[in-house]
Amino acid sequence: MKKQQEPALGRGLDALLGNANPTGNGSDVSNVNLDLIEPNPYQPRQEFDEESLAGLAESIKSIGLVQPVTLKQVSHDKYLIISGERRVRAARKAGLHTIPAYIRKVDDVGMLEMAIVENIQREDLDPVDTALSFRRLIEECNLTQEEMADRVGKKRSSVANYLRLLNLPPEIQKALKAGKITMGHAKALLSLADASDQDAVCEEIIRKDLSVRAAEEMVASLRDVPAIDHSGNSPKRTAKSVELTAGYSKVRDILGKYVCEGCVSVKRSGSGSGSVTMKFGNDDELASFLKVLEESDI
DSSP: OOOOOOOOOSSHHHHHHHTSOBSSOTTOOEEEEGGGEEOOTTOOOOOOOHHHHHHHHHHHHHHOOSSOEEEEEEETTEEEEEEOHHHHHHHHHTTOSEEEEEEEOOOHHHHHHHHHHHHHHTTOSOHHHHHHHHHHHHHHTTOOHHHHHHHHTOOHHHHHHHHHGGGSOHHHHHHHHTTSSOHHHHHHHHTOOOHHHHHHHHHHHHHHTOOHHHHHHHHHHHHHSOOOOTTSSSOOOOHHHHHHHHHHHHHHHHHTTSSOTTOEEEEEOTTSOEEEEEOOSSHHHHHHHHHHHHHSOO
């Protein structure tokens, strides 16, 4: 199902820039020496994809830079990037000596807000960097989550979900940044209270390329049926129990290809026993499933 898009940012980058007291006409563009430009210390993006930068550099070589960057002049020989650091980096790769830019007067809080809003508008940040940006803006601008959500045009629940990602163990955050798991997987992991459980399930998600639904079911199984420690102490789980739960979810996914969606369920008990239940919508579905069983090695 296609995710419903959230409303556009409440204030928007244009509105923020419009309030930034531009020097002169807002449409004035200056050519600034690239050697005088330094990164924005409030840049929320932590990493820049080198392959993407190389592609942009080639485009700049061919047709030039279409959109000027926005800079803050801090002295006669120093500028800070408000927005457009990716374009500045690509322009350097392309061998340019100057770059077209709008020059704005803005304070540090304004620079932070503009940098974050631009990246969020462009959907250029990974979920962890987005979460870090939200937290920084909340802390440095003394905003509540509600005010933060209004500032960037997102639901408060969405902002809260991003901030919760920062409670995940470092290795899971790295996996999320690298695109090995999705935010849907991360939200499922957050419902596990124990960090070792989260790490173990995350490893299974990556190793077996589990869907979000399969991850949710694995998490639910671990929460509902804890593995019992034979010493009688607090319940503990092992990597094996996590792996088995992942296997049960995989069974459901495989069998579900031949019958109606949601018609296969896998349940397990604390002892490890369980059942596989299949519902079919009509005789044709049942016949199709039985034919697959006959022709396979199951």
